[in-house]
Amino acid sequence: MINDWVGLLSLPVPLLLFIYTLQIYRNIEEKLKQEQELSGMRSKALRDSELKYRSLVEHALIGVYIVEKKGILNYVNPRFAQIFGTSQEELIGTSIWNLVHPEDLNLVTTSLQKRLAGEVKSQRYSFRGITRDNKIIDVEVHGTIICLNGESAIIGTLIDITDRKQAEELFRKSDKLNVIGQLAAGVAHEIRNPLTSLRGFVQLLKETGSEGNNEYFKIMLSELDRINLIVSELLTLAKPQALNFLPKDISKLLHIVIRLLNVQANMQNVQIVTEFDPGVLLVKCDENQLKQVFINLIKNAIESIPHDGSVTVAVHRVAPQNVMVRVTDTGCGIPEGLIPNLGDPFFTTKEKGTGLGLMVSYRIIEDHGGTIKIHSEVGKGTVVDVILPLEQPEGGKSTKI
Numbered sequence: 001m002i003n004d005w006v007g008l009l010s011l012p013v014p015l016l017l018f019i020y021t022l023q024i025y026r027n028i029e030e031k032l033k034q035e036q037e038l039s040g041m042r043s044k045a046l047r048d049s050e051l052k053y054r055s056l057v058e059h060a061l062i063g064v065y066i067v068e069k070k071g072i073l074n075y076v077n078p079r080f081a082q083i084f085g086t087s088q089e090e091l092i093g094t095s096i097w098n099l100v101h102p103e104d105l106n107l108v109t110t111s112l113q114k115r116l117a118g119e120v121k122s123q124r125y126s127f128r129g130i131t132r133d134n135k136i137i138d139v140e141v142h143g144t145i146i147c148l149n150g151e152s153a154i155i156g157t158l159i160d161i162t163d164r165k166q167a168e169e170l171f172r173k174s175d176k177l178n179v180i181g182q183l184a185a186g187v188a189h190e191i192r193n194p195l196t197s198l199r200g201f202v203q204l205l206k207e208t209g210s211e212g213n214n215e216y217f218k219i220m221l222s223e224l225d226r227i228n229l230i231v232s233e234l235l236t237l238a239k240p241q242a243l244n245f246l247p248k249d250i251s252k253l254l255h256i257v258i259r260l261l262n263v264q265a266n267m268q269n270v271q272i273v274t275e276f277d278p279g280v281l282l283v284k285c286d287e288n289q290l291k292q293v294f295i296n297l298i299k300n301a302i303e304s305i306p307h308d309g310s311v312t313v314a315v316h317r318v319a320p321q322n323v324m325v326r327v328t329d330t331g332c333g334i335p336e337g338l339i340p341n342l343g344d345p346f347f348t349t350k351e352k353g354t355g356l357g358l359m360v361s362y363r364i365i366e367d368h369g370g371t372i373k374i375h376s377e378v379g380k381g382t383v384v385d386v387i388l389p390l391e392q393p394e395g396g397k398s399t400k401i
Contacts, residue, residue, distance in 0.1 A: 063158035067143070069116055069151055071096045083139065083160045085131040101128035101136060115145050116152045126161060138165040243286040243367065247391045250290075250323055251276045251282045253313055256311060257294045261302065265311065270302050275314040281323045282391040289364045296357040297327045297384050304331030304382065318387065325386040334376040342374055 057061030057064050059095060076091045084091070084099055100108050104127040114120050122144035129139045143156025203221070258272055265272050283290070301311040309330040318324045334342070342358055365372050370388040 025345050063139075063160075065096075065143075065156055065158060067096055067112065067154045067156075068148065069153065071112065074148065074153065080158055083131075083137070083158065084129065084135055086311075087136070095279065101130055104128050105376075112154065115154055116145065118145065121145060137162045160306045243289065245284050245286055247282045247284050247324075248287050248290070250281050250325065250388070253285075253287060253290060254294060254313060254315065254325065257291055257298060260295065261298050263304050264299070267304060268305065269308045270305050271310045272298070272302075273310055273312045275312060275316075277316050281315065281317060281367075283323060283388050284391040285368055285388070286364075290368070293361040293364050293386070294325070295328075296361050297386070300358070301327050301329035301382070301384075303333065304319060304329050305331075306332065317390070321390050322387050323390050325388070328381065330381045333378040333380050333382055334374075335378055336376070339374055 057077050060077055060079055063083050064075075064077040065073060065080050066075040073091050073094055073096055076088055078088060081088045081091055096108075097105060100148065100345055107125070108127055111123055111125060115123060121140065124142040126138060126140040129137050131137060138161045139158055140161045141158045143154040146153055146155050168310055254274075254276075258274065262272060298313065300309060305311070311330075312326075312328040313322075314326040314328070316324050316326070362372055363390070365386060370386060373385045373387070374382065375385075376382040
């Protein structure tokens with residue numbers, strides 16, 4: 001070791017400086033190499049981490065989005081696109097306002113502006129969205145503000161809560177129905193007894209009274225019958241009857257109902273038109289209850305027409321194992337905002353209606369494993385679709401809706 005130092009010191013000074021500089025250069029080069037290797041490892045780790053997070057987001061079961069300042073979608077994951085019935089490519093770069101129901105635009109705009117302005121850091125709320133095929137869905141979003149390319153943006157998650165909302169609405173209606181049922185049972189029994197007595201006395205007075213009062217008796221009897229009908233509907237809600245399910249030809253059943261209502265239709269200059277698929281379409285049902293449903297629906301259709309018009313009753317096989325009864329009228333129509341309330345207790349669009357007839361109809365069709373759907377346009381008319389499972393031959397199974 002000492003000999004090495006002695007040998008070095010015996011060298012010329014310029015050469016010593018060169019060797020020293022070379023050593024420093026090698027040390028620097030080694031350090032740079034180590035730092036590059038470390039940087040490469042860090043870059044790889046960063047790339048791996050980015051790939052993991054991107055894969056996590058791309059395969060997430062909830063929607064993920066980034067919205068820029070002007071409402072432009074900078075990024076959406078596949079689930080977000082799937083919820084709105086479209087693709088990532090079609091959504092990225094477009095305006096988020098295209099996905100929001102017009103009535104909820106103000107809500108979404110206010111929320112975005114508050115977060116982008118820094119008034120609130122994050123926010124969770126729900127609104128109605130519109131899918132590519134114009135279907136209305138309920139969604140819930142939770143977003144927070146971030147900095148993207150030097151500008152404020154919002155990153156968040158979105159979930160489809162349509163099924164949850166529908167379940168909550170069904171529960172609300174069911175809960176309300178239970179309360180109404182308990183109330184109806186008491187009210188109906190209290191009213192029916194004196195009602196029977198009143199009708200009997202009015203009938204007796206009519207038979208023994210003077211001719212000039214006949215018109216008044218006619219009105220009184222009509223109103224008493226109307227009260228009796230309301231009581232019957234209340235009792236149906238409060239105390240569902242035992243059902244007697246038997247296979248019945250839906251077309252024959254409807255012909256009977258139409259014959260019953262033809263007199264009322266003729267009096268109002270309304271024509272009832274039928275469009276029935278050929279052949280026998282059997283539905284396992286309680287005949288009297290289904291008649292009650294179709295009397296309610298066709299009667300409503302007739303009464304919605306202020307003057308000359310038509311009611312079309314159509315029967316068509318749909319899907320492999322279902323039948324659809326469609327009642328279409330050319331009446332005044334129902335505002336879109338009121339349609340969700342149809343079937344609620346005591347909600348009606350008719351001057352002398354109670355809302356109970358349609359409510360009873362909904363319950364009966366549900367008991368038969370079917371559904372009722374209503375579409376309407378003010379000034380054009382209303383379409384009511386009743387879908388029921390067809391009765392299957394021995395060994396087959398009917399499809400519940």
